[in-house]
Amino acid sequence: MDALSNLLLGFSVALTPINLFWCLVGVVLGTTVGVLPGLGPAATIAMLLPLTLKMDHTTAIIALAGIFYGARYGGSTTSILLNIPGESSSVVTCLDGYQLARKGRAGAALGISAVASFIAGTIGVLGLMLIAPPLARFALRFAPPEYFALMVLGLAMVVFLAGESMIKALLAMLVGLWLATIGTDLFTGESRFTFGQAKLLGGVDFIAATVGIFAIGEVLVNLQSRGGAEIFKISKGLRNLLPTLRDLKDCRFAFLNGSLIGFFIGALPGAGATVASFLSYGLEKAVSQHPEKFGTGVIEGVAAPEGANNADASGALVPLLTLGIPGGNTTAILLGGLILWGYKPGPLLIQEHPELFWGLVASMYVGNVLLLILNIPMVPLFAQILRLPYYVLYPLILGISIVGVYSVNNSLFDVWVMGLFGLLGYLMRKLDFPAAALILGMVLGDALERALRQSLMMSQGDLSILIIRPISGTLLFIAAAILCLPTLRKVRSWRIEAIEREA
Amino acid sequence: MRRDKGNLTAGIVLAGFGLYVISVAVRLPYVSDVGPGPGFFPLWLGIGLVLFASTLIFKSITSLRQNPTKETEAWHLMARSLSGWLALMIAIALLGSIGFVASFIILTIFLTVALERRPALLALGVGVGLAVAFHLIFVVALDVSLPKAVWGF
Numbered sequence: 001m002d003a004l005s006n007l008l009l010g011f012s013v014a015l016t017p018i019n020l021f022w023c024l025v026g027v028v029l030g031t032t033v034g035v036l037p038g039l040g041p042a043a044t045i046a047m048l049l050p051l052t053l054k055m056d057h058t059t060a061i062i063a064l065a066g067i068f069y070g071a072r073y074g075g076s077t078t079s080i081l082l083n084i085p086g087e088s089s090s091v092v093t094c095l096d097g098y099q100l101a102r103k104g105r106a107g108a109a110l111g112i113s114a115v116a117s118f119i120a121g122t123i124g125v126l127g128l129m130l131i132a133p134p135l136a137r138f139a140l141r142f143a144p145p146e147y148f149a150l151m152v153l154g155l156a157m158v159v160f161l162a163g164e165s166m167i168k169a170l171l172a173m174l175v176g177l178w179l180a181t182i183g184t185d186l187f188t189g190e191s192r193f194t195f196g197q198a199k200l201l202g203g204v205d206f207i208a209a210t211v212g213i214f215a216i217g218e219v220l221v222n223l224q225s226r227g228g229a230e231i232f233k234i235s236k237g238l239r240n241l242l243p244t245l246r247d248l249k250d251c252r253f254a255f256l257n258g259s260l261i262g263f264f265i266g267a268l269p270g271a272g273a274t275v276a277s278f279l280s281y282g283l284e285k286a287v288s289q290h291p292e293k294f295g296t297g298v299i300e301g302v303a304a305p306e307g308a309n310n311a312d313a314s315g316a317l318v319p320l321l322t323l324g325i326p327g328g329n330t331t332a333i334l335l336g337g338l339i340l341w342g343y344k345p346g347p348l349l350i351q352e353h354p355e356l357f358w359g360l361v362a363s364m365y366v367g368n369v370l371l372l373i374l375n376i377p378m379v380p381l382f383a384q385i386l387r388l389p390y391y392v393l394y395p396l397i398l399g400i401s402i403v404g405v406y407s408v409n410n411s412l413f414d415v416w417v418m419g420l421f422g423l424l425g426y427l428m429r430k431l432d433f434p435a436a437a438l439i440l441g442m443v444l445g446d447a448l449e450r451a452l453r454q455s456l457m458m459s460q461g462d463l464s465i466l467i468i469r470p471i472s473g474t475l476l477f478i479a480a481a482i483l484c485l486p487t488l489r490k491v492r493s494w495r496i497e498a499i500e501r502e503a
Numbered sequence: 504m505r506r507d508k509g510n511l512t513a514g515i516v517l518a519g520f521g522l523y524v525i526s527v528a529v530r531l532p533y534v535s536d537v538g539p540g541p542g543f544f545p546l547w548l549g550i551g552l553v554l555f556a557s558t559l560i561f562k563s564i565t566s567l568r569q570n571p572t573k574e575t576e577a578w579h580l581m582a583r584s585l586s587g588w589l590a591l592m593i594a595i596a597l598l599g600s601i602g603f604v605a606s607f608i609i610l611t612i613f614l615t616v617a618l619e620r621r622p623a624l625l626a627l628g629v630g631v632g633l634a635v636a637f638h639l640i641f642v643v644a645l646d647v648s649l650p651k652a653v654w655g656f
Contacts, residue, residue: 051645167562168510171517171555178524178548185541192541193527216591220584223618391619392629395611398591399637402603407647412599419592426584431509449544457538 003129010358013058014366022059023363026066027371033067034074036393041071042329043214047397049207049337050404057341058356062363064337068330069121069313069364072273073371076113076306080106089273089309092281096294096301103297112243112299113306114375116255120307121368123259124266124314129361131267132350136322139347144454145466149475151448154325156479157268158440166483169437172428176438179204180445187453199413206336208405209442212418213435214329215401217425219394242376243299251303254284258307265308266315268327273312277305314364321349321357324447332439339443507567514559521552583618590614602652604634 013019033044045064052060075090080097093113100109142150159169182193183203194200243251258280265276284304285294294301319325324345326332338345343353350357405418428435459465467473528549531542594610611630615621638656641647649656 051647165559167555167559171552171559174548174551174555175517175520178545178552181545181548187537188532188535188541190531190541192531192545193524216588220588223584223587223614224580391615391621391626392633394587394614395607395629395633398610398614399607399633402595402598402607403637403641403647403649406598406603406649407641410648412595412650415595415598419588419595422591423588426588427513430581431513433513452544453539461538 003133006133006354006358007129007362009354010360010362011365013355013359014062014362018056019059019062019359019363020366022055022063023066023367024370026063027070027073027367028374030067030070030072031074031371031375034071035077036074036388040214040218040330041068042210042333043218043397044071045330045333045337046207046210046214047400047404049210049333049340050408052337053340053408057343058359060337060341061334061356061360062367064334065313065317065360065364066367068334069310069367070371072121072306072310072313073114073117073375075309076117076302077110080109080113080302089277089312090305091274092277092305093302095281096296096298099295099297100299100302105297108243108247108299109302111376112247112251112303114372115243115248116251116258116303116307117310117375118368118372119255120259120262120311121314121371122365124263124311125361125364125368127263127311128314128317128364132318132322132357135318136347136350139323142347142471143469144451144458145469145472146475148448148451148455149466149472149479150323150325151444151451153475153479153482154319154327155437155440155444155448156482158327158434158437160482160485164432168431168433172433172435172437173441176441176443177445177448179209179438179442181449186446186450197413199411204442205405205408205411205414205417206340206442207408208414208417209421210333210336210439211401211405212421213425213428213439214333215397216418216422217429217435219397220422220426221429222390223394247299250298251300253287254280254300254303255307257283258304259311262308262311263315266312266327267318268315273309276308276312280304280308317360320345321360322347324349326440326443329436329439332436332443336443507563507570510559511563511567514556514563518553518556518560521549521554521556524549524552587614587618590617598650600652602654602656603649604638604656605652606650607634607637 014023029044030041033041044067048064048067052064055063072089076093076097079090079093080101097109097113100106155173159166159173178193180203182200184191184201191201261280261283262273262276265279266273281294281301281304284300285291288294288298288300290298316327316331319327320331320335324335326335335345338349343349343356401418402415405414406412408414425435427433428438455465456463465472466476524545528542528546531545532540533542533546534540590610590613594606597606597609608627608630611633612623612626615626615629616623638649642649642656
């Protein structure tokens with residue numbers, strides 16, 4: 001009953017004209033950036049975060065979350081029509097989606113992708129609604145040692161899955177943690193690593209850093225390549241975009257498989273939509289009566305991964321909204337946004353700001369319906385976005401980035417910081433240093449240091465407090481096990497294989 | 504640039520950076536009146552950076568010895584990206600003196616003509632069109648202030 005009355009509260013928030021409008025803007029923008037290869041939801045949310053500072057916060061999170069899950073819908077379009085994944089989570093959709101397009105069934109593939117995304121998105125939101133509140137209540141028992149252990153576990157998961165080399169992921173994470181130490185010390189007021197710049201006393205501006213790493217970094221990487229690809233034509237008419245009854249029947253297990261795998265993998269920090277989509281594709285193939293046909297254009301090969309990468313978006317919000325632990329780039333930026341708006345993401349968020357949490361949950365139901373309505377008839381229109389020339393797209397991204405970063409504090413210094421982080425983002429991509437580990441380190445650094453120092457104050461300097469308490473001890477043991485796993489050869493080869501598939 | 508050489512360079516830079524972090528951290532109090540001091544956390548971060556960077560250096564050197572003929576990165580491709588970044592930094596440097604609109608137009612013209620090999624007139628059109636759109640959306644409609652030149656925009 002509680003959940004139902006809370007959901008009603010959520011719908012009363014989500015269905016106000018202004019929130020409905022921004023939900024629509026978010027999902028359309030999300031679909032658009034999902035369609036565009038080289039521009040992801042993380043970069044888009046980072047670019048638009050400054051513009052949300054003057055907005056109502058619930059409206060802002062509804063719009064930004066719309067971009068997050070809307071991008072998952074759009075990612076399939078380029079996979080199916082061009083064999084180029086718009087998002088890394090849509091890589092596996094290329095396998096069967098592109099083959100279906102070559103057989104003249106691009107419309108059906110895009111249609112089933114929208115239906116699978118809708119079903120999985122809705123099941124994912126249901127999971128978020130049912131799991132997040134009890135998890136938050138459980139987390140109320142946490143004291144600084146448990147928080148420290150939980151953040152270490154989150155970072156360990158990201159390091160484990162973030163890139164080909166765990167050493168590089170660890171180094172990126174340490175640089176992120178160091179970036180968080182820049183500025184005034186939380187406890188003593190002493191300045192650290194400010195290079196004599198008064199503007200750094202408040203720390204490195206999070207927005208400038210994320211826009212630099214993601215938006216500018218992506219433009220610089222994309223500047224390396226030139227040229228385009230031919231797009232398969234989509235037959236006109238709604239009928240050609242609707243999957244047949246046979247398609248729907250063939251995909252009934254894929255819908256469920258994608259929804260459940262996507263949600264649970266999404267809830268694990270670091271795993272992400274790409275792993276979820278590969279796992280659900282693998283499971284679908286394993287239980288199929290015709291596994292040999294996978295990769296030649298079977299409709300379930302599109303439905304399972306597309307469902308998984310959508311349910312993942314809801315799953316990823318569970319640790320973010322209940323524990324304040326983001327699992328990847330986009331949720332780390334959303335966490336940064338929540339902190340900038342003055343919230344303390346953690347177990348009390350749902351209790352203290354029910355309108356924010358339940359408004360977001362209800363808006364995701366609404367957003368999924370909007371996406372289904374938009375995606376089936378508007379797929380040909382979204383496909384036209386692919387024709388946007390790069391000589392317009394790149395200046396557009398750079399312009400929005402400059403305006404967005406400058407407008408937060410009217411500071412040219414922040415724009416310089418953005419430029420420098422842009423180069424860092426580019427070099428990190430070139431050398432395969434995972435940006436997710438750096439951003440997570442940066443966003444969790446303050447809280448991690450605070451929790452560690454508070455724990456040591458509680459124990460008067462005795463580090464064993466982190467191990468002897470049952471919850472923190474267990475979490476740290478799991479984190480240590482995760483970091484030691486790659487030393488086992490079998491696990492190591494599996495991990496590299498999974499990441500190579502992701503790349 | 505060969506990947507292993509890149510890793511080696513990154514390892515050396517990060518190890519040096521770790522030493523810098525340690526050198527600053529040791530000058531900060533390790534313990535304060537209320538518990539661990541401001542130097543406590545950065546010191547361990549610096550030590551971690553040096554340790555892991557040394558591992559990366561060691562692995563890169565080993566890999567370079569074992570596989571002397573790995574694929575190389577085309578420098579001219581990196582040069583495209585780096586010249587794009589340099590153009591962005593010059594545009595940022597010009598923001599304070601010639602304003603957002605003019606510096607953005609110059610940046611767009613450079614990206615379009617020099618990197619995308621498109622006609623200058625098209626570049627000018629794209630630059631002016633986008634700059635006007637930015638001005639109308641952000642300055643006029645959303646009341647966002649942008650760096651201005653003496654001529655007012």
